[in-house]
Amino acid sequence: MTRVNVETTVPMMEIIVVMTTMAKMTSSTMPRTPTKTPLFIHFNARSAQSPNRQDYCKEVTLRFRSASLLILVLVGATMMPALSAGAATVVKISGSVTSTITGSMPLARLTFSSSVKLKNLPELTTTPALTSSWQQIGPKEYQAVVTGRVLPSTNYVVDLPTSLRCSSRCTFNALRRHSATTNSNYAYEQQLLAQLNYLPASFTALSTPDGATSLTTGIYTWAYPRLPKSLSGLWGVGNNNVIVRGALMAFQNDHQLATTGVVDNQTWNDLIKAARSGQKNPNPYNYVTVSEASPETVQLYVGGKATFHTLANTGISVAPTPLGTFPVYERYLTQTMAGTNPDGSHYSDPGIPWISYFDGGSALHGFIRASYGWPQSLGCVEMPFTSAHTIWPHTPIGTLVTVETA
Numbered sequence: 001m002t003r004v005n006v007e008t009t010v011p012m013m014e015i016i017v018v019m020t021t022m023a024k025m026t027s028s029t030m031p032r033t034p035t036k037t038p039l040f041i042h043f044n045a046r047s048a049q050s051p052n053r054q055d056y057c058k059e060v061t062l063r064f065r066s067a068s069l070l071i072l073v074l075v076g077a078t079m080m081p082a083l084s085a086g087a088a089t090v091v092k093i094s095g096s097v098t099s100t101i102t103g104s105m106p107l108a109r110l111t112f113s114s115s116v117k118l119k120n121l122p123e124l125t126t127t128p129a130l131t132s133s134w135q136q137i138g139p140k141e142y143q144a145v146v147t148g149r150v151l152p153s154t155n156y157v158v159d160l161p162t163s164l165r166c167s168s169r170c171t172f173n174a175l176r177r178h179s180a181t182t183n184s185n186y187a188y189e190q191q192l193l194a195q196l197n198y199l200p201a202s203f204t205a206l207s208t209p210d211g212a213t214s215l216t217t218g219i220y221t222w223a224y225p226r227l228p229k230s231l232s233g234l235w236g237v238g239n240n241n242v243i244v245r246g247a248l249m250a251f252q253n254d255h256q257l258a259t260t261g262v263v264d265n266q267t268w269n270d271l272i273k274a275a276r277s278g279q280k281n282p283n284p285y286n287y288v289t290v291s292e293a294s295p296e297t298v299q300l301y302v303g304g305k306a307t308f309h310t311l312a313n314t315g316i317s318v319a320p321t322p323l324g325t326f327p328v329y330e331r332y333l334t335q336t337m338a339g340t341n342p343d344g345s346h347y348s349d350p351g352i353p354w355i356s357y358f359d360g361g362s363a364l365h366g367f368i369r370a371s372y373g374w375p376q377s378l379g380c381v382e383m384p385f386t387s388a389h390t391i392w393p394h395t396p397i398g399t400l401v402t403v404e405t406a
Contacts, residue, residue, distance in 0.1 A: 088167040091116055097158045097178040101150055106143035107132055107180070108158060115140055120170045127157045128265055152185035153263040187238045188215045189248070189263060192271045197281040198247040198398075200224050200304070201235060224285065224304030230402045231287055234325060242400065246327035250398030254282065259329065259397050286394045288364065290314065290321070290381050290403040295373030298364070298383060300391050307394075310387035311372035314403070315362075315379040318342045322379070325402040326358040328395050337365075339378065354388035358401040364391060 095110035108124055121134045124144045131148025158180055161172030194203035205218040222232055234243055245261040252259045255270045263271075273279075284303035291297050292314050300308040314321040319342060332355040338348040339361065355365040362379045366388030369376060376382065381403070383391070395401075 088165060090173075091164040091166070093161050093163055093172075095160050097160055098180055101130075101146065101156060101180050101182045103146060103150065106135075106145050108160060109137075109141065109143045110161070111138075112140045112142070112164065116164060116166075116170070118142070120166060121164075122170060122172050125159045125172075125175075127159075128154070130156060150182050151265055151268040152182050152188060154182050154265045154268065156180045156182070184240070184263065185215070186240050186244065189240075189271075190220075190237065190244055191215060191218070192275050193244065193247045193251065194220065195275055196251065196271075196279070197285075198251050199243065200227060200231065200285050200287075224301075226304050226306070227287060227301060228289060228402075230289060230325070230404060231400065242325050242327065246398045246400045248398070249327050249329065250281070250283070250396065253397035261327065261398075283396060286396075286399050288391070288395060288399065288401045290364075290401065291406060292321070292375075292404065293406045296375070297373070298381060298387070298391065300394055302394055308387075308390055310383055310391075312387075313367075313369060313372055313374065313376040313382040315377050316342075316375045319378040320375075321362055321377070321381060321403050322359050323403050323405065324359075325400055328356045328358050328364075328397055328399045328401060330357040331355060331392070331395070331397065333392075341378070353385060354392035356392060356395040356399070356401075364388065364395065364401065 092113040093110050095108055097108045098105055101107060107126075107130070118134055118136050121142065124132050124134075126132075128151065130146060130150065132144040133147050134142050134144055136142050156179070158178045159172075159175040160178050162174040162176060163172070165171055165173050190199065191203055193199050194201055200223050201220040202223045203218050203220055205216045207216050207218075220235075220237060222235070231243070234241055248263065248267070249259045249261045251257075251271065251274075252261075252267060255274070257267055257270065286303070287301040289299045289301075290312065291299070296312050296314055298310050298312045299306055302308075334351055334353045335355050336348060336350040337352045337355075338346065340346055353366045355363050357363040360379075362381070364381045364383070366385040367377070367380075367382035368385065369382060372382070372384060
């Protein structure tokens with residue numbers, strides 16, 4: 001009990017005002033039932049007499065107002081901690097994440113222990129960033145749907161929450177990381193590579209795209225009619241053929257990326273950035289054919305036109321040059337070539353110049369022989385030094401090499 005004595009000159013009079021206030025709460029806990037403490041304010045009269053009754057009434061009124069103000073301050077001070085301590089709420093969450101991200105299926109679904117307002121939900125976070133929005137599908141169930149651009153052939157990490165804390169705003173807590181991937185989109189990849197002049201085919205859109213980097217319907221036109229059918233016969237729309245892989249490797253090489261021929265997140269970002277800025281292929285489209293017909297020859301095409309022809313040597317029967325079409329994946333100005341001969345002995349040839357590897361240990365390169373035009377190598381395509389020097393600058397990473405029997 002709190003007692004406040006206020007002295008007055010009121011003759012033989014005592015006024016007692018009783019009010020209840022909230023007890024002062026501790027900083028760590030809040031009791032379920034507030035403690036009520038009576039507050040007594042005594043106005044004690046003394047023997048002194050007021051000159052007149054009107055002055056007496058004014059003084060009593062003034063002192064009563066002062067005491068009332070004091071009570072209000074005490075009540076406010078004791079209630080503020082209680083109000084601030086009970087502001088935050090925590091809601092438990094259970095949920096799941098899709099294993100494959102598509103535009104038609106939800107990215108994640110969450111179930112809350114109690115109802116929350118849709119507008120209070122924070123955005124689901126992913127790496128790389130993926131724009132999404134929430135939809136309410138039940139009294140306590142919500143799902144996140146993708147609303148932004150999804151990168152094909154990309155692994156996303158989704159931060160799935162296990163609780164929601166709300167005070168002045170709501171935040172997701174206790175995040176658990178889940179992986180989700182996207183499928184390859186070879187049609188989109190081909191469109192971007194064609195727009196950037198990395199393919200031997202041009203792309204013409206049949207509809208107005210949403211932007212410079214949006215997948216749209218269109219037609220492809222073979223851009224180099226003088227190139228042999230050994231190349232054009234490999235072309236196909238919407239599949240990951242060797243022409244597309246070679247073009248992608250060329251793009252990756254130009255942008256200082258790992259020349260894997262496979263789209264990853266960084267490659268997609270650079271493809272889209274290049275398409276937006278109009279950063280097209282700085283090199284012409286080149287192609288090399290190796291014929292094992294007698295005599296064996298190498299033909300170079302630059303910008304779709306035959307520009308150079310030379311005699312060459314392919315692999316002997318026990319170490320043949322692989323047949324097919326392959327992209328150049330590694331190059332050297334000079335290198336020591338070493339390996340095993342068919343009889344089991346080892347060889348080491350230093351100073352081999354102008355090397356362009358296209359399949360395993362098989363490469364275009366210079367090599368000194370007494371003659372050229374028939375099988376003599378251990379799987380490589382050998383040429384005179386001057387011929388290899390002429391061809392090498394036109395076979396950057398991604399250049400296709402076709403080895404055929406005729």
